Amino acid sequence: MRLAGESGEGVISSGDILTTGAARAGYWALTFRTYPAEIKGGPCMYQVRIGVESVLSQGDSVDLLVCFNQEAFDLHHHELACDGHLVCDAESVRVTPEYESRSSEVALGAIAQESGGNRRGKNMVSVGLVCGLLGVDTARIEEMILKRYAHKGDVGESNIRSLRAGFEHARDHLPEGAHRLDAPRATNDDRVLVSGNQAICLGALHAGLRYYAGYPITPASDILEWLAARLPRFGGVAIQTEDEIAALASVLGASYAGKKAMTATSGPGLSLMAELVGLAGMAEIPAVIVDAQRSGPSTGMPTKTEQSDLNHALYAGHGEAPRVVMAPTSVDDCFHIMVDAFNAAEKYQVPVIVLSDQSLSHRLETIARPDPSSREVDARVTRSGAQANGSYQRYLIRDDGISPMAVPGGPGAYVSTGIEHDEAGHPRYEPELHTAMMAKRFRKLDPLAAHEGRITTSGPARADVGILGWGSTEGAAIEAARICLDRGLKVATCYPRVLAPLPVERIREWAQGMTRIVVPELNVTSQFARLVRSDVGIEVESVTKATGLPFATTQIADFITDGTSPGDDHGVWGPGQEGEAVVG
Amino acid sequence: MADELKLKANALKSGLKPIWCPGCGDFGVLASAYRAFAELDLDPDNTVIVSGIGCSSRFPGFVATYGFHGVHGRALPTAMGVKLANPDLNVIAVGGDGDGFAIGGGHFPHAARRNVDITYIIMNNQTYGLTKGQVSPTSLHDQKSPSTPFGNLEEPMNVLATAIAADCSYVAQGASFRAKELTELIVEGIRHPGFSFIDAFSPCTAFNNTTQEWKEAVEVLPAEHDSSSRPAAFAAALTDPMGIGIYYRSERPTLDGRVRAMQDASPAGSVEDLIDGFSIVPREPAAAR
Numbered sequence: 008m009r010l011a012g013e014s015g016e017g018v019i020s021s022g023d024i025l026t027t028g029a030a031r032a033g034y035w036a037l038t039f040r041t042y043p044a045e046i047k048g049g050p051c052m053y054q055v056r057i058g059v060e061s062v063l064s065q066g067d068s069v070d071l072l073v074c075f076n077q078e079a080f081d082l083h084h085h086e087l088a089c090d091g092h093l094v095c096d097a098e099s100v101r102v103t104p105e106y107e108s109r110s111s112e113v114a115l116g117a118i119a120q121e122s123g124g125n126r127r128g129k130n131m132v133s134v135g136l137v138c139g140l141l142g143v144d145t146a147r148i149e150e151m152i153l154k155r156y157a158h159k160g161d162v163g164e165s166n167i168r169s170l171r172a173g174f175e176h177a178r179d180h181l182p183e184g185a186h187r188l189d190a191p192r193a194t195n196d197d198r199v200l201v202s203g204n205q206a207i208c209l210g211a212l213h214a215g216l217r218y219y220a221g222y223p224i225t226p227a228s229d230i231l232e233w234l235a236a237r238l239p240r241f242g243g244v245a246i247q248t249e250d251e252i253a254a255l256a257s258v259l260g261a262s263y264a265g266k267k268a269m270t271a272t273s274g275p276g277l278s279l280m281a282e283l284v285g286l287a288g289m290a291e292i293p294a295v296i297v298d299a300q301r302s303g304p305s306t307g308m309p310t311k312t313e314q315s316d317l318n319h320a321l322y323a324g325h326g327e328a329p330r331v332v333m334a335p336t337s338v339d340d341c342f343h344i345m346v347d348a349f350n351a352a353e354k355y356q357v358p359v360i361v362l363s364d365q366s367l368s369h370r371l372e373t374i375a376r377p378d379p380s381s382r383e384v385d386a387r388v389t390r391s392g393a394q395a396n397g398s399y400q401r402y403l404i405r406d407d408g409i410s411p412m413a414v415p416g417g418p419g420a421y422v423s424t425g426i427e428h429d430e431a432g433h434p435r436y437e438p439e440l441h442t443a444m445m446a447k448r449f450r451k452l453d454p455l456a457a458h459e460g461r462i463t464t465s466g467p468a469r470a471d472v473g474i475l476g477w478g479s480t481e482g483a484a485i486e487a488a489r490i491c492l493d494r495g496l497k498v499a500t501c502y503p504r505v506l507a508p509l510p511v512e513r514i515r516e517w518a519q520g521m522t523r524i525v526v527p528e529l530n531v532t533s534q535f536a537r538l539v540r541s542d543v544g545i546e547v548e549s550v551t552k553a554t555g556l557p558f559a560t561t562q563i564a565d566f567i568t569d570g571t572s573p574g575d576d577h578g579v580w581g582p583g584q585e586g587e588a589v590v591g
Numbered sequence: 592m593a594d595e596l597k598l599k600a601n602a603l604k605s606g607l608k609p610i611w612c613p614g615c616g617d618f619g620v621l622a623s624a625y626r627a628f629a630e631l632d633l634d635p636d637n638t639v640i641v642s643g644i645g646c647s648s649r650f651p652g653f654v655a656t657y658g659f660h661g662v663h664g665r666a667l668p669t670a671m672g673v674k675l676a677n678p679d680l681n682v683i684a685v686g687g688d689g690d691g692f693a694i695g696g697g698h699f700p701h702a703a704r705r706n707v708d709i710t711y712i713i714m715n716n717q718t719y720g721l722t723k724g725q726v727s728p729t730s731l732h733d734q735k736s737p738s739t740p741f742g743n744l745e746e747p748m749n750v751l752a753t754a755i756a757a758d759c760s761y762v763a764q765g766a767s768f769r770a771k772e773l774t775e776l777i778v779e780g781i782r783h784p785g786f787s788f789i790d791a792f793s794p795c796t797a798f799n800n801t802t803q804e805w806k807e808a809v810e811v812l813p814a815e816h817d818s819s820s821r822p823a824a825f826a827a828a829l830t831d832p833m834g835i836g837i838y839y840r841s842e843r844p845t846l847d848g849r850v851r852a853m854q855d856a857s858p859a860g861s862v863e864d865l866i867d868g869f870s871i872v873p874r875e876p877a878a879a880r
Contacts, residue, residue, distance in 0.1 A: 030871045199869035213862045240860025244850045249701040253668035260672025415657040422658035
């Protein structure tokens, strides 16, 4: 279902309340929001997909659409499913004739005024209406409202009256619905409702993060804010630096001094960090860099999603510096990818770039409660562990390419440096030395590609078609594979988490016997498809779009079964908004 | 006593031979630094020298402490990260005028206003030595160089006034050829709790040999200069930019001190509790259960 209206009208808070209420009632939920880059005004929408079974993606067309104003109707009516239902504010929306048979006009403001004494309660009326139509009990939502407005006099009570009035209106006046949900299954599951960015923070803290530095940027700012409030409890700190260059420079300083350190940014910030990514590779300093990708290039569309920083992450910086690139595929995976990322950074003494994106970072999802105790945390090889005696050489060349790292404050003083160096860290330019050092710096990552990096696969054995993807498209790909199966085609999926170094052998093995490999990604230039062609050496079909919005499940399925291109998303997620964007 | 100090200073040499040209001022700054570190009895294993890129940024390689020779212009944020990660370390940032005030100029005022407890020594030669003599942000008007064949069209930056404007809590100026004073300024700077900035005249004999004129021009700040007064320091920086001594010094809380206080005031956190905070069934934290 989708709520649509003007930014600042309560659309987002209504959606949050509805999502949390449904989750607490025992349903699985996954949200999808779009909003303008401006602080106030402009159209926004909040979509939540609620299910008795776990929900993997944003889905496709909308079953229940609530429009607060005419613009919302104009922008979103295309996306209503054929059997979907439309609820409009009777006071401000005129629906076009073709929707009359499947729409209900409700005087939201009047009901709010009558029940709660305030027309502004119309968002609560709408939440009640949706609950009534879906058959979701409002008890949990009432508890939340009371808690949220506990210190605001009778606002809570008035909101609850509006909520109930909406619920009753749906029950008494709206069509008994095709959209009623079954009762949630009673389970003892331990579930949490978190956003991608929150899961990133939780995973990082479990992995041992103690120093964070960042510069505000959409859609990564909430990582800085969330950690700033919590890192001090762990003896750590989050610093807002003067720019992204300072952020990564200080992260490298902190990591060199022995703390697990990270920064988070979006594409423009990663551009500024490029030179320091090279330093971290050359000087072999562990660091984690989260890039919550947004629509580019340049300022682009700061609040819209895209997967267009893959090449940037793979190659950022001059020369050839080793790095690891990883991409989480779901909110649950955001937790795990951060443990993977810190483990790889520390173990291999490299920068690790984690590619999330706006749709994943900002969506709320119900997931099984992450179990930190199931995830082991690695530490770097330090001097004390390996070379306590004898003369210490920071860049000692060993078979595995990993050199024990001394920590300032203890014995083993050395100079960490971006200039080519011998094993002692002294500047040297001899051809054979440079050759040996380059080889060592890349060799150490071999185990990651060979067996360590996680890969998830799904679908039937002996599939005809394979979907090979990366990052946040996995949920839609798995659902698309199921749609294809209904259409009579066996489709499997494969999502490697480590994109550099790419697990080439394991991808080749998975692809064996398939007649077609399809690579879906949210960009224009088929970045991953090209990487697969060149490195894995298999032919793939690329399905791309860069509209600022995620794939609908049917877009991937239709490409596979009918060869239809996703197009510009008109009628899928709705057109974008006009207006001058500010740098977010 | 003096011999013991000399021994200590010698022990701080890394064994690498500096790559600087004969007569380069950086030798003098390095000698004063050895001497200052020896006087302060700095533990090499507990000391980190951070630099960027340039002739003078090779400095960490010549000292037997920990060192971080990073990226051009980024010594200060790197040093901040080191200090905040381990506030018990002595952290000293070094570099040239181009590294600190051109490419890295954006970081200087922030390091100063944050008042991280680090010491920053600039070896100021008013030129780009490593790239063979182009002008720098401190080069004089009309200075001829490969990049200013008709003379420098720009005016030099007053780094002392800039530091005072940014509320740097220790602002001093020395010279490579005035070892005694420079050693003292470095000692005082490292002792100073907060961000201490020392601008050291350090002539480039290869591309901008100002050795003789600087020797004649520098003069110890008058005894009556009130280094505790910010307006007086500002006035001295504007009217007497060739002075040697402490222009400004005042103590105020450091960022690392405030971070530590914030950490000490925070109850211990647990990841399990944070995860429980997102539970669809609201829970009390473990401590309250």
